Amino acid sequence: MSADNTIARQSRRAFIKGGVAGGFLLAFHVPVFGGVNEPNQSPDDTNGKFAPNAFIRIDKAGKTTLIMPQVEMGQGVYTSVAMILAEELDADYSQVALEHAPPNDKVYGNPVFGIQVTGNSNSIRAFWKPLRTAGASARAMLIQAAAKQWKVDPSSCAASDGKVMHGASKRTLSYGALADAASKETPPNEPPLKDPKDFKLIGKPQKRFDTPGKVDGSAVYGIDAMLPGMKFATIMASPVFGGKVSKVDDTAAKQLPGVQKVIVLDDMVAVVGEHFWAAKSGLDALKITWAHGANATVSNDAIWKHLREQSAKDGVVAKSAGDVKKAFESGEKFHAVYELPFLAHATMEPMNCTVQIKPDGGCEIWQGTQVISRVQQTVAQLLGVSDDKVIVHNHLIGGGFGRRLEPDMAIKAVRVAQHLDGEPVKVVWSREEDMQQDVYRPVYRDEISATMSDGKIAGWKYKVSGSSIIARWLPPAFQKGIDIDSVDCAVDQPYDVPNFEVQYVRVEPPAVPTGFWRGVGPNNNVFAIESFMDELAKKLNKDPIAFRKSMLDKGPRCKAVLDLVAQKSGWGQPLGKRIGRGVCLQPAFGSFIATVIEAEVDEQGEVQLRKITSAVDTGIVVNPDTVVAQLQGGLIFGLTAALYGEVTIDGGRVQQSNFHNYRMLRINQVPAIDVHLVQSGEAPGGIGETGATAGPPALRNAIFAATGIPLRRLPIDRDVLAGRKQPWA
């Protein structure tokens, strides 16, 4: 590390310390005994500061505060957003401080959704232009202010490291000294943006802002919120989806030390105590009788039967080209069906939310959320107050993966807090509750048919069947019966196919709530398409990469990453018995990624990962190491699901409960993961979801190469791989 970076790190620590004194939102804080975490965080204070837009605040001392519209959940977005703003602002990057944006859809709404959302790998894609413009606009105003003071032409001035300079007279003014004067300048309409070749920060690896506090225990997640007089609670909702509480015997629970209150609501029970342990012991001691309701008979078999029956119907056409009917009148035809299971998110930080009900009927909330304004609005609706009566303090997030795109944990916590006397209460879910009251990645069924002519695909029909999360979560985006997420990579698949049709059938599973899960719709589309491509290549006796490349004339970026991954992975070099390499190509989330996994399948059907290689073209890269880290982590996330992930339902309830029966990959199972970045001047792509999408098809194809067995369902079935069972088809 260079000396400069060391200084930058020290100053970041200084900013963290300073932030506590200022009581700001980031929640970087050293917990002390009896300590209080930012109980009275002041709202965004622009008084006496140069505040040219929603993202930048410069005070007279030159302290530059950047407001983060997107939440930090490990993806490094605080650092990337700060880099983009500081780049165009020409701020002194080593001195910037960060604040999390308050709930405000109007100024901090994600341009893609219109509301404050961190998800779908689009933080950088959506905010790239707005953030650059915000930085450039502020810089132009600072330069105008300096030029006026010096009575020179603004074009003769330049900005760098938090200062404006007039080269001819060798004069400089700091941004702090210009803050007052710049506030009186008019923001330019279209401030000139830097030529990428002049970038000083973007594209150069920068250390992350959020990591120092995460290695010494001082980082504060929602679950770490501590308030004076706080009570602790834990809850159990009806284990059968949609069930109600019938009767609760709390005699034993109330005798336990530290148990303070048992709260019985229509669909859940809460125990409040001096600490989580008392609350949990109390909950375990309750005798709860549930009225299970209509879902009590819903089983896994029934859910799959329903999906298969419903998917037999014709779907809504999401995209078509050429003459599919005619194309299927001739040529050799292939057909396959793929199915994917329910998955839980299992974020390492279990669901939690701290709430204090206020005398005015509103409340204050402490939690980490991907949807801060939705939490505010949903809670305000529940309490029957205006939005401004609900104050939400966002925190660092201990794993989002889509789970924290929902406000349910806040709703449940508020319902508990309504039964207290205004004391703050931290509601923490047990891991079992977290796993059994999730919103699950839906079950999907994918049917693909192709007809071949001269070794190429002449006709292609792809029907996607599954739950529409969009229809529940963002109803205005659900148009004409098409779930744009479910067919995302089905309509934008990379291969040259002249005659082409994609259909979507919405099938909501009985009983089970569904939600976004890292990799979202493309996980399903890419798994089906890339599995099918390998099966076609094998039938035609072609190399899987060569076969793909023969249909990529219109996709130079796809071709380039395939070539790069082939070279870096040792594609084509001989391998031992029962060892195979599999490839996955995905143009998804605005990025182009090819991945090769090398895996071994033993006689017992166990799969060992040997080597993982990805080639990534994600356009202009903001912080290169973050891209590599997201690929590495995303691949492990996806491979965990491919190897183990399946939530099953019996009696209307989830059968898995904790990490012993919902397994995770561990360090001893993970090989080297090499990620190679392609230099590109294209607009930035998304990256957080991509690894999760890439892993499963590449592994599935490696297993196909190693054993000749075409797995069409996930997770992998070890009985099939060991020859103890016929493959599902």
Next chain:
Amino acid sequence: MSQRQLKINGEDKTIDVPDNMPLLWVLRDVLGMTGTKFGCGIAQCGACTVHLDGRAVRSCQMPVSAVGNRAITTIEGIGKTVAGAKIQKAWLDEEVVQCGYCQSGQIMSASALLAATPKPDDADINAAMAGNICRCGTYVRIRAAIKRAAGTEQPT
């Protein structure tokens, strides 16, 4: 319930809690030391790892009455040990951390490993670290950081 003394990061603390209360909740909810994390409650994930006399234990399954006179070290104090400071620095140098929620436990397991085995090989790392789940998938960098802290990393 009984009063007892705990020695945590070199400081004496007096607490009055049920004997069977796990150390995790004493640290987090009674003492306000929130660096030690709750992940699973059944010693399957390692997020709650602390040291007792330098050995890594899962505090979610450690009744406070079983701690005895042993010295407790948590993530808030591990930087004062030689191995812990090396591990923390290596974690930042390798940019291991993503969401960071599991990293307190990862760092406690890695520090105990390094203190006991100054030059761990891959098998040692697997044995010491396989009990710690990272949902963000930082395992590749955890391995690299342990080797960096031990001075055994391969030159790249």
